[in-house]
Amino acid sequence: MAGVRILMLTLGVLMFVCLWGATEAVGGAKSRPRPQRRPRKKPKVDPIDVTPPQKNVDIQQMTGTWYLLNMASKCSYLINHGTKVEPTLMTLTMSPTSDQSLLVNTKTRHNHQCWEIMQMYHLTSTPGRLTLPGTHPDLNIDIVIGETDYTSYAIMYYQKRGKITMKLYGRSVDNLLEPLLTKFEQLAEKQALGLAYLFPFPTYSHCGDVDQHHKINCVPTC
Template structure:
């Protein structure tokens, strides 16, 4: 137990130091980010993920740029019982292109989201620092335009996640899942 706690504390300190320097992609084109993405990879040391990762499956994210440069985010995931879990956020642009902030009402936390890498017709690597009551956690997501991610891309996601302090056992390539019907 003590070793696990020390490893998690070390990972958190590493994450906080590393994440402060995570720079969004240069010259982000929000219009090219628009549309449906599959959430194929998920990585975080957050305890809720550690407790639930075995049952997690691929979901979708729809990104819609607003006229003011913000980003409407809509997430959907089909549950095992056939119901759909949905969540939406309006991510507000910051002075740094590719960096957005939003408050999650569902989780009551503040989010600092950065689009770190993107090939608009293939994948996007998104890094978010979630903060609640003085505690910060890293959440990395690998979005893909298809339900497949190449071995090279999976390795890149894993490497990036470890560089931002996520333990290797908390990096998941999510299994395919049927999609929620359009809302």
């Protein structure tokens, strides 16, 4: 009889141990922290995408001659040689073969010679946004006509590989008001282009006759 009691007691202890072990296992599983999913990376937004063009830009009214008056850029060449920039003049003409293309002729001085750089901007489905194709899509330059009144000034944004350059153009070199220059500086500041990255261009001695012609598809934004 005593042997039976000992056997029953032993079985009871074994069942208790088994049940306790199972409970601990289940409890342990519940107490483990569940692996956390990594937060999804926010899609990259290029600066040019948050820089809307002026509403209802009339590209025909943009044609004609523009003088480069000021530039905001972190271009290393400008940072090192910004005091040696040359007078620069840009002429815009609608392409005779396509109403979706804009011919861009830029005259400037290089090595004491007058150069003419010829490019073609492509219009996009958004008025005021253009593209200068590169040799590879990664080298395309996106262009936005940020603000203009067509008759006196134009503020344009150029982006290449996520870096922004801003340019202030005038129809002439002597009728630009000081408040507009201040506005350009304020807009540049919003692009993290403070006074250290502003480079005024000469307003005299622009090129007349051209010594060198260069037809290229893509140049650096600066």
